[in-house]
Amino acid sequence: MSDTAREPDFPHPEELLPHRAPFLLVDEIVELEPGKSCVGLWHLSGDEAFFTGHFPGRPTLPGVLMVEAIAQTAGLAAASASSLEGKLALFGGIDKARFRRQVIPGDTLRLEATIDRLSTRGGRARGTATVNGQVVCEASMMFLFADAKPVD
Incomplete structure (x- = not known):
């Protein structure tokens, strides 16, 4: 057995969220406290389609996608609650x-989200996105829960 501490195994975001490429914005979970908090990473390669048009010659991640990535991270914390x-x-x-x-x-975004309130009907969360320790986005959000069954 090695002397180095082994990183815990966390589920892949696809195991907890219904989002799929190209709209799954969390590549990996690095910390998870079910129903309470989550830290995830989103690695931006530059090959993402939105960079082509936002903006030509000066590619910039749209702010709305940063908020969505934070929301997905909060969703991972919520979805992990049994x-x-x-x-x-x-x-x-x-x-x-x-x-x-x-x-x-x-850039790699470190996405941190904390659930402030959670019930079977919805909740509140807050989160931040950082790059190299610098805050790039922060937001608070409310969410509601719907039945996840596919619509016919």
């Missing part, structure tokens, strides 16, 4: 969204 199995988290509101600096191809 009481919410079979539920789909939907935006109920976004508050206090602030954007602090440009995010460009090659």
Whole structure:
């Protein structure tokens, strides 16, 4: 057995969220406290389609996608709570969204989200996105839960 501490195994975001490429914006989970908090990473290669048009010659991650990535990270924390199995988290509101600096191809966003309130009907969360320790986006949000069964 090695002397180095082994990183815990966390589920892949696809195991907890219904999102799929190209709209799954969390590549990996690095910390998870079910029903309470999550830290994830989003590695931006520069090959993402939105960089082509936002903006030609100066590719910049759209702020709305940063907020969505934070929301998905909060969704991972919520979805990992066993009481919410079979539920789909939907935006109920976004508050206090602030954007602090440009995010460009090659950056990795560290996404941190904390659930402030959680019930079977919805909840509140807050989160931040950082690049190299600098805050690039922060927001608070409300979410509602719907039945996750596919619509016929």
